[in-house]
Amino acid sequence: MRFENVLVTGAGGLLGGYTMAELRDRYRVSGLDLLPAEGIPHVEGSIEDADAVARACDGQDAIVHIAARPNVWSGSGREIIQTNVVGTWNVLEAAEKAGVKRVIVTSSDSVVGFTVFEGAMIPPDYLPVDGEHPRRPTDPYALSKKLCEDMARSFADRGRLEVVVVRPVYVLYPEFECEVKARAADPKGYKGPAAGGRQPAGGGPMWHYVDPRDVARAYRCALEAEEPGFGPYFLCGPTTLAPEPTVDRLRDRTGRETDLRDPALYRDNPHAPLYDLTGAAEHLGFRAAHDLRRVLYG
Numbered sequence: 001m002r003f004e005n006v007l008v009t010g011a012g013g014l015l016g017g018y019t020m021a022e023l024r025d026r027y028r029v030s031g032l033d034l035l036p037a038e039g040i041p042h043v044e045g046s047i048e049d050a051d052a053v054a055r056a057c058d059g060q061d062a063i064v065h066i067a068a069r070p071n072v073w074s075g076s077g078r079e080i081i082q083t084n085v086v087g088t089w090n091v092l093e094a095a096e097k098a099g100v101k102r103v104i105v106t107s108s109d110s111v112v113g114f115t116v117f118e119g120a121m122i123p124p125d126y127l128p129v130d131g132e133h134p135r136r137p138t139d140p141y142a143l144s145k146k147l148c149e150d151m152a153r154s155f156a157d158r159g160r161l162e163v164v165v166v167r168p169v170y171v172l173y174p175e176f177e178c179e180v181k182a183r184a185a186d187p188k189g190y191k192g193p194a195a196g197g198r199q200p201a202g203g204g205p206m207w208h209y210v211d212p213r214d215v216a217r218a219y220r221c222a223l224e225a226e227e228p229g230f231g232p233y234f235l236c237g238p239t240t241l242a243p244e245p246t247v248d249r250l251r252d253r254t255g256r257e258t259d260l261r262d263p264a265l266y267r268d269n270p271h272a273p274l275y276d277l278t279g280a281a282e283h284l285g286f287r288a289a290h291d292l293r294r295v296l297y298g
Contacts, residue, residue, distance in 0.1 A: 003061040003101065003223055004028055009047055009091060010067030011037040014173055015212055019064060022216035027223075032056035033067060047087030050094070057094040062102040064219045065091050069141070072116050073199070077140035084144035085151070092155045092163070102162040104222045105152045107232055109169045109275060110142035111135040115204040123250070126259040127266070128276035131232045149232060156230055164222045165232040166280070168215050169208035169273070172237075172292055176201065180209075180241060184296045187243055205253050207241040208273050211290035221286040229283045234275035239293040245270035 006023060010016040011031025020037065023029050031037035032053065034046055045052030047067045057063065067087060069080045088105065095103050109115060112129055113122035113136035120138040137143040149165055156163040172180060179197035183190040192200030203209050218235050222228055242249050247266050250258055265272050271293065280286045 005030070005059055005061045006223065007032060007056055007060045007063045009033065009056070009063065009065045011040070011042065013066065013070075015066055015171060015215060018212040018216040019066065019219055022213075022220050023064070023223075026220070030056065030060070046083075047090055048083055050090045053087075053090040054094045054097070057091070057098040057100060060095070060098060060100050062104075062223055063091060063095055063100055064104045064106075064223070066106050068106065069144075071202075072110075072139050072141040074141075080140045081144050081147075084141075085147045088148040088151055092151060092161070096155060096158070096161045100161065102164065102223070102228075103152075103155075104164045104166060104219055105148060107149050107165050107167045108142065108145045109167050109204075109208065109234060109236070110139070111137050111146045111149065111167065113138055113142065114274070115142065121205070123254040123256070124258060124274060126261050127247070127250075127274055128262055128272070129234075129274050130276035131234075131279055153230065162228075163230060164228045164284075165230060166218060166222065166235050167232050167275075168218075168235040169210050169237075169275070170203035171212050171215060172203075172209040173212055177292075177295060180292075181296060183207075184241065184243070203241060206246065206249060206274055208275075209237050209241055209292055210235050210288060211237065211292060214288040214290055217289070218280065218284065218286045221280075221284040225284050227283075231279065231283070233280040233284060233286075234273075234277055235280060235286070235288070236273045236275050236277060237288050237293070238273075238277075238291050239269065239271040240273055241293055241296060242271070246272055246274065250274070
C-alpha cells in the first residue's frame with residue numbers, strides 16, 4: 001500500500017522534528033501540534049480539540065500519532081489521562097471518519113509496569129518481554145498508554161481503519177546524553193539532573209534507550225510495510241546502558257530469577273534489553289541502527 005499524504009501529530013516537538021526529517025522527502029507531510037512546524041502545511045492546535053484534529057485529518061492517507069504528554073512528569077495524573085486518552089480518541093475517530101487508511105499509534109514500554117518508580121514496580125514474568133506479556137501500568141502515564149492501546153485495538157477491530165501500535169522506550173536525544181554520561185560515571189550516587197540537562201537520565205531501572213533517528217525510521221517502516229499487523233512492537237536500542245548484564249541486573253533489582261524463554265539472546269548479547277525486538281523486525285522490517293552504549297563505553 002502506497003500512501004501520499006501523511007499527517008504527523010506532535011510535528012513541532014522533539015520527536016516530531018526527527019520524524020518530519022525522515023518522512024518529508026517521501027510523502028506530502030503535514031502537521032498538527034500546539035507548537036509551530038515550519039516548512040509544511042500545519043494545523044496549530046491541540047489533540048484535545050476535536051475540530052482541530054478533524055481539520056488536520058481531512059485528506060490524509062495515513063497518520064503518525066506522536067502528540068502526547070510524554071512522561072509521568074509532564075503534568076498531573078488527570079492532565080496526562082485527559083490529553084493522551086482523549087487526544088488519541090479524537091485522532092482515531094477523526095481518522096476513521098476521514099477515510100484514513102492507516103494510523104501508527106505511539107504507546108510506551110511503560111505499559112509493562114517496570115519502568116518508573118512513581119508507580120509500583122512490577123517485574124516482568126519472563127524474558128524477553130513480548131507483545132503478549134501482561135500489561136500492568138501503575139502510574140498515570142503508563143495507564144494512559146494502556147488505554148490508548150485498548151482504544152486502538154477497538155478501532156482496528158471495527159475494520160474501517162488499519163492501526164499499528166509501537167512502544168518506544170526512553171528516547172535518548174543528544175541534549176540528554178550529558179545526563180546519561182553523568183549517571184554512567186557514578187551509577188550509585190547519581191541524582192539528576194546533574195550535568196546541565198533538563199531532566200534526569202531515563203530508561204527505567206534497566207537503562208533502556210532508543211535513538212530518535214531510529215524511532216523516526218520505525219515510523220517510516222510502519223508506513224511502508226504491506227501488512228504490518230497491529231503489534232504492539234517494542235522500539236529499543238540493541239543494548240541497555242546499564243553497567244551489569246541484563247539478567248544479573250534484573251536479578252539484583254528484583255531478588256528473584258526470571259524465566260528466560262530465549263537464553264541464547266542474553267548469552268550472545270549480555271546487555272540485550274528486556275524486550276523482544278523480533279516483532280518489529282519481522283513485521284515492519286525495523287531494527288535499531290544506533291547502539292548508544294558505545295557513547296558511554298566505547
